[in-house]
Amino acid sequence: xxxxxxxxxxxxxxxxxxxxxxxxxxxxxxxxxxxxxxxxxxxxxxxxxxxxxxxxxxxxxxxxxxxxxxxxxxxxxxxxxxxxxxxxxxxxxxxxxxxxxxxxxxxxxxxxxxxxxxxxxxxxxxxxxxxxxxxxxxxxxxxxxxxxxxxxxxxxxxxxxxxxxxxxxxxxxxxxxxxxxxxxxxxxxxxxxxxxxxxxxxxxxxxxxxxxxxxxxxxxxxxxxxxxxxxxxxxxxxxxxxxxxxxxxxxxxxxxxxxxxxxxxxxxxxxxxxxxxxxxxxxxxxxxxxxxxxxxxxxxxxxxxxxxxxxxxxxxxxxxxxxxxxxxxxxxxxxxxxxxxxxxxxxxxxxxxxxxxxxxxxxxxxxxxxxxxxxxxxxxxxxxxxxxxxxxxxxxxx
Amino acid sequence: xxxxxxxxxxxxxxxxxxxxxxxxxxxxxxxxxxxxxxxxxxxxxxxxxxxxxxxxxxxxxxxxxxxxxxxxxxxxxxxxx
Numbered sequence: 001x002x003x004x005x006x007x008x009x010x011x012x013x014x015x016x017x018x019x020x021x022x023x024x025x026x027x028x029x030x031x032x033x034x035x036x037x038x039x040x041x042x043x044x045x046x047x048x049x050x051x052x053x054x055x056x057x058x059x060x061x062x063x064x065x066x067x068x069x070x071x072x073x074x075x076x077x078x079x080x081x082x083x084x085x086x087x088x089x090x091x092x093x094x095x096x097x098x099x100x101x102x103x104x105x106x107x108x109x110x111x112x113x114x115x116x117x118x119x120x121x122x123x124x125x126x127x128x129x130x131x132x133x134x135x136x137x138x139x140x141x142x143x144x145x146x147x148x149x150x151x152x153x154x155x156x157x158x159x160x161x162x163x164x165x166x167x168x169x170x171x172x173x174x175x176x177x178x179x180x181x182x183x184x185x186x187x188x189x190x191x192x193x194x195x196x197x198x199x200x201x202x203x204x205x206x207x208x209x210x211x212x213x214x215x216x217x218x219x220x221x222x223x224x225x226x227x228x229x230x231x232x233x234x235x236x237x238x239x240x241x242x243x244x245x246x247x248x249x250x251x252x253x254x255x256x257x258x259x260x261x262x263x264x265x266x267x268x269x270x271x272x273x274x275x276x277x278x279x280x281x282x283x284x285x286x287x288x289x290x291x292x293x294x295x296x297x298x299x300x301x302x303x304x305x306x307x308x309x310x311x312x313x314x315x316x317x318x319x320x321x322x323x324x325x326x327x328x329x330x331x332x333x334x335x336x337x338x339x340x341x342x343x344x345x346x347x348x349x350x351x352x353x354x355x356x357x358x359x360x361x362x363x364x365x366x367x368x369x370x371x372x373x374x375x376x377x378x379x380x381x382x383x384x385x386x387x388x389x390x391x392x393x394x395x396x397x398x
Numbered sequence: 399x400x401x402x403x404x405x406x407x408x409x410x411x412x413x414x415x416x417x418x419x420x421x422x423x424x425x426x427x428x429x430x431x432x433x434x435x436x437x438x439x440x441x442x443x444x445x446x447x448x449x450x451x452x453x454x455x456x457x458x459x460x461x462x463x464x465x466x467x468x469x470x471x472x473x474x475x476x477x478x479x
Contacts, residue, residue, distance in 0.1 A: 193450060
């Protein structure tokens with residue numbers, strides 16, 4: 001039981017689900033700061049208000065991100081949580097760890113912090129909860145000695161994250177882990193030294209299943225796709241039918257663009273009408289696969305609802321071959337142009353998607369030096385919204 | 399007026415931060431814009447290096463108040479200790 005009297009928190013132990021309170025009770029035996037954390041949390045439940053102050057100048061030398069300042073406003077009552085800073089640690093691409101790496105991380109955090117973690121935060125980082133200001137630098141030194149670095153926070157490029165891609169998924173249309181690692185290394189300055197109007201997130205998804213939800217969460221989403229036809233194994237399709245799958249109702253009828261036909265002997269796909277939703281491939285993974293000419297679509301502008309409402313990404317580059325180093329270099333140059341335009345015209349705390357909404361996509365494309373293309377759409381399966389300047393000029397001449 | 403060096407740009411940025419302390423929070427972008435307005439030949443990369451110099455030698459620190467700003471090092475008010 002808790003060393004403090006915490007009747008409301010005790011209620012959370014009674015459900016059939018695992019409770020964070022149970023874990024906190026275990027930790028408090030060796031961590032006085034967790035005793036105070038429980039006390040403050042009980043107060044918050046009783047009073048229905050939070051007691052954390054957020055932000056400030058706390059951090060490690062030279063870095064502007066990776067530490068989120070957290071102070072208690074009940075410092076006299078709960079002195080052990082007077083400082084309870086969060087450290088964001090850059091996760092390995094696709095969250096692969098050795099057991100040894102996890103033990104090392106746990107030992108470092110046991111030594112310097114509360115021992116509480118949030119594996120992983122919504123951006124993907126390893127989140128270490130509860131560190132005093134004086135322990136930040138020693139903790140950072142131990143983490144870097146073990147090969148870890150801080151992730152992003154504040155108005156910077158946030159820690160890039162990716163799905164497991166070619167490491168474990170046959171649908172991956174490009175090597176998400178490689179590109180995530182490459183971007184993390186390339187943009188170290190932008191990751192650690194906040195210089196933007198607000199945050200900027202990259203997420204790398206290997207296919208349109210978008211397992212890292214990049215289309216809804218990343219300012220720039222790189223979603224794997226293909227240009228040619230879906231690969232079909234008709235013998236495997238027949239096996240699905242023999243096995244009892246109702247192909248018409250489970251696959252054909254669920255195709256959003258109605259581009260699949262099934263005649264009892266095999267399926268026929270009109271690939272020009274396919275919108276790459278992945279439904280048929282997910283339903284019959286042994287019979288269907290993405291095409292062979294693989295790459296990615298680059299989308300821009302999504303965000304969760306914080307300052308303004310939620311936004312989904314818009315298509316910026318319909319197809320890029322991410323196995324081609326030259327195309328990757330062109331992409332990095334485009335990203336530089338986007339950041340320059342955003343720096344120049346973005347308002348404080350305005351995400352890229354909000355900037356595009358405010359100035360208009362045509363102005364934005366003009367500003368970053370990208371020609372409009374008909375495939376640029378405001379939402380999946382929507383119509384192109386770009387109008388072409390050349391045509392406008394011709395009309396003006398008339 | 400010649401092109402300023404990185405330490406000279408850093409010094410000008412430091413002065414801007416010093417003068418605005420307690421009045422207005424400045425972002426990295428505000429300092430970069432001000433420098434580039436005064437010295438159009440100075441590019442963003444040079445401004446970035448000047449900012450990095452200010453941070454690495456501890457003359458300035460990053461602060462978070464809903465967004466990231468640049469300030470002079472000071473005792474954290476929220477720490478209250």
